[in-house]
Amino acid sequence: MNVSLSARNIVKRYGGVVALSDGNLDVQSGEVLALIGANGSGKSTLSKVINGVVVLDGGQLLLNDKPVQFSSPQAAKEMGISIVFQELSLIPLMTIADNIWLTREPTKGLGLVDRKIIEKKTLELLSLFEGTYETVLSPDTVVADLPPDEKQIVEILKAISFDPEVIILDEATASLDSRQVQRLFELVETWKKAGKAIIFVSHRMEEIFRIADKYTVLRNGFTVGSGEIKDVTENDLVKLMIDKESVLDFTRDTYDEETMNQKPVCLEVNDLKTEVLAGVSFKVREGELLGLGGLQGQGQRELLLALFGDIPFKGEVRFLDESVHFRHPRQAMKKGLALVPGDRNREGLLYIRSILENLLLPSWRKYGLPLKMKKSISDANQVAASLNLKMAGLQEPVSSLSGGNAQKVVIGKWLMRSPQLLLLDDPTKGVDVGTKGEFYTLLTKLCAEGKTILFYSSDDEELLGLCDRVLVLHDGKIRSELIGDDLNKESLVSASLGVTNGGES
Amino acid sequence: MKKFRISPPVAAIILAVVLFLLSGLLPNGYGSDVDVAISQATNIVRLAVFLGVIAAGQTLVIISGYEGIDLSAGSVVTLTAILTYVIVSGENAMVIPALLVAIAVGALVGFINGLGITFLKISPLVMTLGMSGVVTGAIIVINHGNVSGKIAPIMTRVIARPVAPNIPIPGAVVIWLLFGLFMWALLERTTFGKNLFAIGTNRVTAKLSGVNVTWTNIGAYALAGALTGFGGFLVVGNTGVVFIALGQPFLFPAIAAVAVGGTLLSGGKGSYWGTMAGAIVLTLITSLLTTMQMGESVRRMVLGATLLALISLYGRQKSFRQ
Known part of the structure; x- marks a missing residue:
């Protein structure tokens, strides 16, 4: 069985942000393609496009040289494309077996789920990583009880449970230990022999050189280079990833x-x-x-x-x-000390409250009882002016501000405390x-x-x-x-x- | 261009006026008699005081967000009303001690609510509903079903009668206005009030900005209990009698009053002025149904359905929390 997958000039925008401008890759039966790039280069977006998680804005996907369009991950699965995510897609409170067979539960008459077949098939899958588990894994183990590496393994098993033709491993090795990585790579070898195509997304150079046959490098949303792994060194790849x-x-x-x-x-x-x-x-x-x-x-x-x-x-x-x-x-x-957290809306701002209240949140205590509002307003205005905060007024909600100005509010609330x-x-x-x-x-x-x-x-x-x-x-x-x-x-x-x-x- | 918006408290006042004018058109309404209309309006505001004060605690816990609600308020009203009744026993001198006990007992119940919600992570709905059962049980245990006591003349004088013989404003209304001022200051002019809005909007942001989320939340429930205790004191001062089902009918209208007053049921936004307007609207609806001479059972059904409609209508405001 031969399979080939190609991405041609893929474009993907999120709102005004272009995540991918010209994404290209080719992978065929019996090959491992390493997809490489720095933070924000578009690797994840490209794998999501291939897997149907996001809909592309331009370009073409070719499966076995025929143009295809996936409206959902389900559609991609039906065409034999499967992805192992780095952020796990498992439901914590369900068992290993239930997670693996979710939406595809084997049934017997009357639409009842056939537990016996599920158990047998799950045991077969679990045996693939036999010997690398710290805990005793059974199909009935609840996923929430597993350590991160074993969750990742279940995620891998789930992705291969329906025998896909194209497998995308998106940072799948990040939480695995060396034995588990070794076992995964042995499995990858058998998949290669079985004629499957594998896309390996990773930051780990050592692993890329161990397992991959070809590479494709992305930089700022463009495919900037691809070729055979045996023709390049680590430093060549690093140079490709850097925008001089x-x-x-x-x-x-x-x-x-x-x-x-x-x-x-x-x-x-x-x-x-x-x-x-x-x-x-x-x-x-x-x-x-x-x-x-x-x-x-x-x-x-x-x-x-x-x-x-x-x-x-x-x-x-x-x-x-x-x-x-x-x-x-x-x-x-x-x-x-002061902290400007990483997620502005969830950790840094009171989105529906006014700019004034956001700026003063850590400092109210300094303004006495009852609060000296005039003083607080003049202090807030002073900080807003020093930050060149563009706003209609201190009473307006933070939700009315642009991203940059909202971030100024987060910084401003700490500057008020010097x-x-x-x-x-x-x-x-x-x-x-x-x-x-x-x-x-x-x-x-x-x-x-x-x-x-x-x-x-x-x-x-x-x-x-x-x-x-x-x-x-x-x-x-x-x-x-x-x-x-x-x-x-x-x-x-x-x-x-x-x-x-x-x-x- | 600035969009034309009516603030929720103003909208509630407009609704109240429209409802009141409509009630005059009913067959047995006040018709064209201005004097009757004024005295009826005064009476409705006077009745709204009790609902309004009880809804104050509800306003605080709903602003505190994360499904904040106090379902124990009804039984706390009954408990504190009975305590007031028993302690006062007709003595003017015992009024202040009774008031303090009512507030303290309410605060204690609220404090326990707060502890359960924050430390045991019980959802506010379940915690306060359970507490409601505990308090009701406690009332029965303490009184063995019969209560002897009496309110003091001074309570009737201050709460139920007009301020002065020639000024037809009931004392309760004056108390309510002062109370409203207190609530405004609490929410808008104290660090606690500012922190309360913050924890209702986004607790991660609040914590990372140095707000003690846990104790602000417990404080909100304890304070809500204290305010409800004050409500119980006022209620018995008006009715002059106590019975086991005294407080419960206030519970659901109080929640509805908070919603109608524009406080977001998802928390983080609201005002007590809005709740006051909401309390007047709710009292009007109740009196409207009475004026229409509906039977008690039909009235209850209509009132219940109206409250559900109002809450669903106001509860639909989108929460901006992400």
């Missing part, structure tokens, strides 16, 4: 390590551990703008939340020469270019005033343009620390992907 010309046009002061080292330490973290972080240690000095880099979801968010007292952690934190262990954001806030240490979680996400420029100026200004900033960004350009020093996180650990000349696009991307090219690891 687009480094931010923003000049930072030259970094003087000696001057910086004389300044007092603002924050010192020793062996900080959470569910995600596996022991993180670093120091930040006063007036420093320290960047946090790496792929999304490597523990940057958890680090910032733990420092701010929102999630529990183990380890030692010293802030301004005082040992602290915040258990509620309120305590952190009182000591002079914090000593700002923790920023991807603050320029979904913010227009003009406002981004204003943020950069603001951050540099704050540092010059002696404030300290810990800055995570999913945009490598920003880290390069703004920070003197960047810690790259990978799998909950600090993978490398990039300073001065070592801080360039190539080293940043390599470190993010876990590629070690001679430097410290």
Whole structure:
């Protein structure tokens, strides 16, 4: 049985944002194609288009050289295309068997579900990963009770349970241990022999070189290169992923390590551990703008939340020469910390409340009883003006603001308290270019005033343009620390992907 | 262009006026007699006071969001009314102690509601409904079904009678206006009020902005209980008698009054002025049904259906929470 799948000039827009401008790939029976790209390059969008999760805005999908259109994931499944998601699509409170056979339950007469066949087929599937489970897996185990790696395995089994022709593995190895990855790769080999086509989306170079036959690299929504894996090296692929010309046009002061080292330490973290972080240690000095880099979801968010007292952690934190262990954001806030969270609408704003109330939320207590409204309004106006906040008035709801202005409100509510240490979680996400420029100026200004900033960004350009020093996180650990000349696009991307090219690891 | 919008409290007042004018057209309405119309209007506002005060606590817990509601309010009214009745026993001197007890007992019940909702993570609906059963049971246990007591003359004088012989404004209405001012200050001019709106809108944002979500939420329920206790005190001051089913009929209209007053049932937005207007609308509807000389059972059915219609109508406002 031969199968081939091609994507030609795929375009996908989300509102005004172009996620994919020209996505192309080809994969055939008996091949593993690695789909590679940096954060936001369009990998996930392209796999979603192929799988029918999102509808394409332009271009063509060819299955066995015939144009096809999938209106839903169900339609793609019927044509033999299956995807293993990185964010799990399992229903936690249902059993393994029920999850795998959901909507396709084998039935006997009268439409009753045939439990025996389900159990037998599920056992067959589970035996594929025999020996790699920590727990005893039976078809009746509830998914919520499984550790993350075994959930991922169930997800894989679910995707292959209807014997698809094309299998897309979207970061499927991220939560598996080495034995499980080994077993998965053995299975991939048998699928190849059985004539299936496999698309392997991954950030792990080592795995790509182990398993893939061909590669396709995406950058900013364009397919920028494809070919045989045996013809390239890791560094060739990294270079393809990097857009040389687009480094931010923003000049930072030259970094003087000696001057910086004389300044007092603002924050010192020793062996900080959470569910995600596996022991993180670093120091930040006063007036420093320290960047946090790496792929999304490597523990940057958890680090910032733990420092701010929102999630529990183990380890030692010293802030301004005082040992602290915040258990509620309120305590952190009182000591002079501030957090701009990653999800503006869900974590940073009171969407239906006024701009005034959003700006003053952390500070009301300072305005006495009854609240001194005139004072609060003039203070809020002052901060709004300093941020160049474009609004119809302080009484208007935050929902009336654009993304960039809404983010100014989130930053503004902390500036009203003049914090000593700002923790920023991807603050320029979904913010227009003009406002981004204003943020950069603001951050540099704050540092010059002696404030300290810990800055995570999913945009490598920003880290390069703004920070003197960047810690790259990978799998909950600090993978490398990039300073001065070592801080360039190539080293940043390599470190993010876990590629070690001679430097410290 | 700015869209023309009527704020919900104003809309409720307009609704009340329209309903009142319509009620004059009924066969046994006030017709063209202005004096009768005025005295009837005054009486309706006077009756709305009790519903309005009881709905104050409801306003707080509904603003606190996340399905906040207080279904124990009806039984708390009964309990605090009986306590007032028993403690006062006709003595003017015992009025203040009775008032304090009513408020304290209400606050205690609300505090327990708050603890169950926040620490045991019981949904407000289930927690307060269960508490309603507990309080009703407690009333029966304490009194063994018969109560002896009496309200004091000063209560009747202040609550039920006009302020002065030549000013036909009932004392209760004056109390209500002062109470409204207190509620406005509580919601708009205290840190607690601001935090209450914040936790009703988005608890993640609130926590990450340093708001103590748990204790603000418990505070809302405790305060709601205290206000309902005050409501019980006022109710018995008006009726002068107590019985086991005294408070329950206030419960559902109070929730409806909050909704009609423009407070979002999903939380995070609302005002007590709106609830006051809503209480007047609800009282009018009840009196309208009485004026139409419906039988007690038919009236109950119509009232129930009207309340459901109102709540569903107002409950449809979209929550902007994402």
